[in-house]
Amino acid sequence: MNDLPTKRDIANSLVGGTLCFLSAVFLSSFVDLLLEQILLYFGISGVTAFESFSIAKAIIFFALVHLICGFISGLYTGYVTEKGVKITLFITGQIGFMGFFIYMTLLSKVYFVGHYYLEVISLPLLGNLLGVYLGGYTIRWKSGEE
Numbered sequence: 001m002n003d004l005p006t007k008r009d010i011a012n013s014l015v016g017g018t019l020c021f022l023s024a025v026f027l028s029s030f031v032d033l034l035l036e037q038i039l040l041y042f043g044i045s046g047v048t049a050f051e052s053f054s055i056a057k058a059i060i061f062f063a064l065v066h067l068i069c070g071f072i073s074g075l076y077t078g079y080v081t082e083k084g085v086k087i088t089l090f091i092t093g094q095i096g097f098m099g100f101f102i103y104m105t106l107l108s109k110v111y112f113v114g115h116y117y118l119e120v121i122s123l124p125l126l127g128n129l130l131g132v133y134l135g136g137y138t139i140r141w142k143s144g145e146e
Contacts, residue, residue: 005084006082006084009080009083010088012076016073016080020069020072020095020100020132021095021100023068023073024069025100028100031060055119062127063127066127069096070135071138073131074131074133074134075139085137089133089136092132092136093125093131094128096128096132097128097129
């Protein structure tokens, strides 16, 4: 029952985490611009002043950024990993989350106020981990049935 990952699996997990981080950076800026353009097109950019908009934006980012980038990196990591899939997928999700969190902190887009922990820590972490496991086990579907 030796399910520990090899050094090669850890290295591939690092590559998958980097892929998760880079896709999160690209998708977050793309979704932010897309959401702004949609609000301007419909003439309702004033809704950004309300608190419920920040909650809705966090949910939109959870679905369109963190789940997708986790899924992409999970597909890669699940494809190249030989042993210890659960551990390597967890490492991949954590690396992607930490990279994106540090990136957002350096850009000063993170405010450490009470209710922001949901959209700064909880949803991105949950989205990355769920996406990574969904992608990793999607690509390894046959091995899960055996």
